[in-house]
Every structure is written in C-alpha cells, then in structure tokens.
Amino acid sequence: MNDPGYILIFFFVLSFLAGSMVMLFRNKSLIKSVTLFFVAVHVGFTMFCWYHLDETALGYFTFDRIGVLLLSILSILTITTVFHGFIYVKDDSPKIFAIYHTALIALVTAMSGAYLANGMTIVWIFVEATTLAVAALIYHDRTALALEATWKYVFVCSVGIALAYIGILFLGFTVRDARLLHLSFASVSEIARLADPLYLKIAFVFVLVGYSTKMGLFPMHTVTVDAHTVAPPPISAFISTTLMNVGFLAIFRIYALFSATSILPFMNHVLILSGMLSLLVSSGYMLKAKHNKRMLAYSSMENMGIVAIALGIGGIGYYAAILHIILHSFTKAGLFYQIGQSYKVMGTYQLDESGNYMNLYPAGATVLLLGLLCITAIPPSGMFISEILVLKAMVARGDYLYLVLTAALLCFVMYALLTRVLHIVYSQPRGIKSELHERVNPWQTVSQFILFGMVIFICFVQPASFRELIEGIIGGLPK
C-alpha cells in the first residue's frame, strides 16, 4: 500500500468523488464538510509525497523536489483559500455554492497533477484542465463584466495552449521515437543534446509563449489581469500564486531540459527579454491602475518578470528565482485575502472610493501595511533577499544595463504600490467619505499574519534544510 502509484490513483479517485458529491448535494454544510475532507486528503497526500521524494509513479508522474515543493505551497494555500472561500461565498445560493466548490476541488486536483507530471504532454493536459476549472470560478459573479473576463480568459488560454502544443510537437520532432510516448523528462534530456539547435529554439519559444498565459509573462499576460478584476478574492489568490507556479514549472522544466545543450544563451536572452518586458508593461500599467485587485494583478506580473529575469541571469539567480516564487506565493495570497476583506469593509474595489482603512478595520490595515512591506521587497521582507540576489547575480555577470533597467522599473512599481496602499490605509478618498459597510471579524486576519510571518522569517533565518532543498532543485542547471 506504500506504492506511490496506488496512493496517486487513490488521491485522484477521492478528488473525483469529492467533486461529484459536492456537485450532487446542495446542502451547504455537507458541501463544507466534504471540501474540508478533501483539504485533509490533500495535505496527507503532500506529506506522503515528501516521504517518496525523487521517485516516479506509474511512469506518468514524478515526485521530484520542485514538484513536491510547489505542491506543499499549494496545500498550505488550499487551507487558507478554502477557509476564506467559506466566508466569501456564504451568502450564495446553494447551486452557485456547489459549483464554486466543485470547481475549486477540480482546480486543486488539476494543479496537483500538473506539479507532479512527468512529461511535457502530461503537464499540457493538466494545464488545459486548470483552464476549464478556473473559468468556472471566474464566472462566479455572473455579471456581464464577469462573462467578458471569462471569455477572454478561456480564449487566450486556449490560444496559448495550442501554441504550447506546437512547441511540444517540435520536441517530438527532435525525439522521433515512438517509445517515448509521453516525452518524459529524463528520456528527453539525453536526446536533446544531439538534436538540431533550431528545433530546440523553436520548441522553447513556442512553449514559453504558450505558457506565458498561465505565468503572466509578456506576451500573453493580459488575461490574468482581466481575470483578477472579476474573480472572487480567494480565487484571485489562487490564480496569482499557485496557477502562476504551474506556468513557471512548465517553463522551468523545459529550461532545465535544454540547459545542457547549445541553446542555453538563446534561452537566457529570451527569458530576460520576456522578463524585462513584463516588468516594463506592469510598471507602466500599475501607475494607471485604479482598481485595487488590478493593481495587485500587475504586481504579480512584475514579480513573475523578476523570476524570469532571475532564471535568465543564472548563477545565484537560479536560487533567487525559486526563493522568489515561494515567497511571492505566500505574500500575494495574503494580500488578496485582505483585499477581499477590504471589499466587505469598504464596499468597493475602486481606488477613488477607498480610504481611511486604518480607522475602519485596524487589523486589516495592519495586514495591508505588512503585506505592502513584503511585496515591495523592503526589509524585513523575505523578498528583499531574493531580489537582492537577483541584482547580485547581474553584477556578477557584468550585466549593468539589466541592473539599471531592473532597478529603475522596480522603483516605479514601488512608488505605485506605496502611494496606493498608503492612500487606502490612511487618507480619506477624494470627494466622498469612506464608511464602514460591514463589520468583519478581526480574527479572519490570522491566516494572513501567519503567511507574512513566514515570509519575514525567511528574511532572517534560512534553515539549512530549506536551503538544501532549493539547491537540490537547481543542482542540474549549469553554474
């Protein structure tokens, strides 16, 4: 019974059952208990995966370090998302409540599958599944605006998936062997060294462009921003963190696959270009954003840009990229939960109508300030460590132009975030007086304090096991 294959199948079957039960029964408390049961199963599954690190199950799945690490982040965030989700949708009709939770279970399952997948095609299938699940969740409000955002999301993600598939086809062209049906990572890496570089370049570019819809990089970043505007805040937290991690994982896998071949400089250049452009676009739009969630969405895009740049720079940048992904997941999730609560308190997402948050809801305002520190990488935030490592890697490689550009664009981002959040927390909105819409229990902020606490902890103390884990992940990459 300890065989990873069995447990994996068991997990998927249980998720399917949980999802169907939630869909069929319309009793809210029953749905809640099934969902909590599912969360418990997921946490148990994650711990099981930790025991079986670096093994493969069924040939199609692998428990390598980065997959299990991201799975653990998913577990932690699932707990908090489900908890905040219960609060957010508690007033919905039973049918919409059921759809929300079914789609949530489906999303978590699909993401787990994508993290653990052992092969480009398997990742591709699971990413397609996540698109479907997230679309149902984005459409939660059922307004015209939500329909528009959902349509755009589904459409652009489908285009992205088709493009990523072309990349996989090119990978198939290099491999050319029917035995490697699912193009598992270990088998492809040997063959990649002998393949024609132009094929590999084309495959990489198509995969990058295709998965940039998920990761929120330039060129196909627009969907996540629009999706954030209408999605429920707990789901926004998921989209910004765990779903972007799925995109990152897909790109990271193909990068690691090809890093031993001659196209490494090309890949680095493309990644840095994409990251810089994401940073540029996000900083430009963030200065214009008037919607709180959109502002945070652009911040996610900016952080993903930094991760791409870190991956492209190399050296200590690899460590920084993984660290940044982990910390960003926690920080952004906390911020989105808080923005969800701010909607309950202030009644609006619009920046022009928000303000005076400190007086209306002190606990939340503190969380917001703490989150602001964390996301803008001001010490004691852990993200300060990762960003300084990225800049350090640039200096080590002598890329002073990138250093100057990155630093300047980060300044714009910091300015935008600081002014906006401080305005929300301290000043009155122009023209109207900001009033309390609904009292929110301050104990709901506990999850966010814990998340931010973890981020701040990393800034000061990086346990040896943590560091070894990350170094195990980037071990295969060139120095």
Place this chain on the structure above:
Amino acid sequence: MIALLLAIITALFFPGIIIRVKSLVSGRKGPGIFQPWKNIFVLLRKSSVFSTTTSFIFQIAPVIYLASLVCALILLPVPGIPSRFGFGADFVLLAYLLALGKFFFIIGALDTGSSFEGMGANREALYSMLAEPAFFILFGTLALLTGHLSMQSIFEQFHLSGYNSMIGGIIAVYVLIQIAMIENSRMPVDDPKTHLELTMIHEVMILDHSGFDLALIQIGTNLKFALYGILIANILIPVTWALPYRIALFFGIQTAFAASIGLMESFRARKKMMKNPQFIVTLSSIALVGFILSLLMMYQLIR
C-alpha cells in the same frame, strides 16, 4: 524573329476574336474578325493633332511603346525554336523592356497636363508595380523548377510530368493569365468599354492621342496580347512533339485564350476600384505559394 512573325499573325486575329466572342455571347452577330485592324489602317492614314501643352515626349511616347514591344518580341523564344538573342536570365530584360514602354506611355499621358490622364497614369503605374513581383516570382519558380536561367532552356526543360510540375504548371498558367489581364488593362481590373472617365485606367491615358499615334498604340496593345499568348503557349506546349503539331497547338491555344478573354469579359463585372490593389497583391501571394514547390525541388537536390 519567329516570335515576331508569330506575334504579328496572332495579333491580326486576337482582338477580332475577342470582340466577336463578346458579340455572339450577347446575342448579336458582331463585326468581322479583321474589323479592329481595318480601323487601325484608317487611323494610320490620318494625321495627328497635338495639344500645345505637350512636348516632344508626347510625340515619341507611342513610338517607343511600340518599339519596346517589338524588341521584347524579338527576345522571346517560341516552343522548340530559340530566339537568336536569348541569354541567361533574359526574362528580366523582357520585363524591363515592357516596363520601358509602359514608362514612356505613362509620362506621355502626364505630359498632356490633363488631370484625368494623370489619374489614369497613377493607377496604371500602381497596378504594374504590384503585378511585377508576381511576374518575377513566377519566373523564379520556373527557373528553380527546371534549373536553368534563360527562357529558352526553362521552357525546354519544363515537362508537365509528375505531380509537382503539374501543380507548378497550373499555378504558373493561372498567374500568367491574370498578369496578362492586368497588363493589358482588361477585366476584372479595367473595363475597356467604359466611357466614364473616373473609372478608366488605360483608356484615359490615350484620350489625347489621335491619328497615327493612336494607330501605333493600338498595334502595340494587340502585340502585347500576342506576347503574353506566346508566353502561355511556351509553358503549355511540350517541345518533344513534332513541328506541325506544335504549330497547330500554338494557334489553338491563342484562339482559346482570346475566346476565354471574351467570355470572361462578358460575364464578369469590373472589381471595385479600391479592391484592385488587393486583388493584384493576392496574385503575388499565390505565386509565392507556387514558389514553395520549386523550393521543394531545389531542396531535394541539395539535401
């Protein structure tokens, strides 16, 4: 020389057949086959009237137009019989001789100072410019498919055997027919019968020519038709056949070409003026698609 002779013979019949077919299709009996040439002979005996705003360009333009056409015809090979002046890549010279004639035609029209003629010259220049890539891509395709550069060798080697050259042949003939339509200012790009000055393209450029000059221009137009007819015959006639069969097929193709022009003009309206550039650029795209084929051939030889 043979090409010139054949062209003159063809040109004698060509416009007559077109007009006759158009008349028969619309239910009339129509003028005789040689009626257009009878008109030309009448014009040749008349004197020309020159406007005081024109300069010597206006007077020499028709002559240069006809002369360039005759030179182009001397350059052209006929199926199986090479031209004495042929050399490698002589289709470029062919294209530019035609362009020279057209250039003088255009500046002759501009020389009159009439705004209508300027408008026609403008459009004519645009359409020729847009059709030129199609012509060159087409000949590039044929050259790559056969591996030779001079027109004579290209047409000798071009067998319509196997799928690839068949597709290439179909695309080549289609593009060439459309280029012939555009260059000769026929439907669907230009209506030769239109009397509305705002919609004329070629006709408006010759509004001010009269008498002998007009006769030269009309002779030139007929010869140009014959030139494109010879090009099409070159592609379609296999050189391995015996001479009598080739001659018969040649005249058959010319008659069929003329008849099909007549039919097409009877049943099609002219395209909207704005859509014409789009139509012509589409030709270049289709020629480019045919180019892929020749690339395939060349590829198989190299790798």
Place this chain on the structure above:
Amino acid sequence: MNVLLVILFAITLIYLSITERFRTYATLIGMQGLLLFALSFLELETITLGTLLFVAIETLVFKVIVVPFLLLRIIRKTGIERVHEKALPGFYSILFVSGGLLLSIIVSFSMNTTPVNMIYFIVSFFAVYTGLFMIISHKKIFAHLIGFLVIENAVLLLSLAIGSQIPMLINMGILLDIFVSVLILGIFVMRLKQHTHELTMLKDE
C-alpha cells in the same frame, strides 16, 4: 498528392485573409477540415488501422461537419454578415500575410529536415501566423474564433507530419479539437450573443 493538398491549404489561408463575408470564413474552415481529412489518410499509413480510423473520423466529424455547422448557426443567430469594421484594410492584411508566408519559408528553409516535412513546416508556420494575425487585426469575436480555429488546423497539420512515428501526439491534438469545438463554440458564444461586437468593458482608464 500530399503536396497538392498542402498547397491548397495554403491557398485557403490566403483567401481567408482577404475575404469579407463571415459565411466564407465558415466554408473555408470546412474546406480546410476536408483537406486535413484527406491528408490524414495519405500521411498516416504506417500506424495501426484503429488509430487511423479514429483520427480520420474525428477530423471528418468535427472539422468538416460540426464546426462549420456551429459557425453557421452562430452567424444566423447573431445576424452578422459582413466584416464591417476591419481594423486593417484588405490591402495591408494581404501584404502582412504574404510577409508571413515569406518569413515561414525562410525559417523552414534554415531547418535541417526532409523535403516533405519542409512543406508541412512552411504551411503550418504560415497558418499559425495567419491565425494570430486574424486575432490581432480584427475586432469582432467571430473573427477571433476563426483565427483560433486556423491555429488549431495548423497544429493538426504539424502533428500529421510527426504522426506516423508518435501517434499519441495526434490523439492529443484531437483532444484539443474536441475541447474547443464543444466548449468554446457551443457554450460560450451562445451566451455571448449579445456581445458579439466588441469586448471593451474591462480596461484601465
């Protein structure tokens, strides 16, 4: 014979970029489906009969019958007939598309591959380019849909080139097909019928 079918596919793409009526879009997509159906028979001789039949029938049913039917139904229900506001006049779009063809020829020529694969690469790249170009240069949702379907056809065309060696890849391409034609066309566009003109509600001021 394969070469002729692929060339015809390229010509339908050129026609797609200059045509103005939505019905023509639907018929062209159907025609492309028919060409792909014929190609799947000619290209995939070496794989098992079962997979071949699955691929061929799927292509026939979905691409030739279901998708054009759904598209024509959408046209009828939403009453759109012509491409009114084109973001780009026809002349420039055919120029860009020809540029794309040239680009794909250059890219494919610099790859080291067999001649037959080269034709597939050229036309696939060309189709991806045309599909993306249609999505970018048009404003109506229907045109975006057509662009996406063209990208899908490009993916299927490319997978036919490798399909005789790794059949699993074609199966997944078909999975994408079914996913799209059922989900996007059937469900979403019916719901979106009153918004077929533009999607401009979400933006920063």
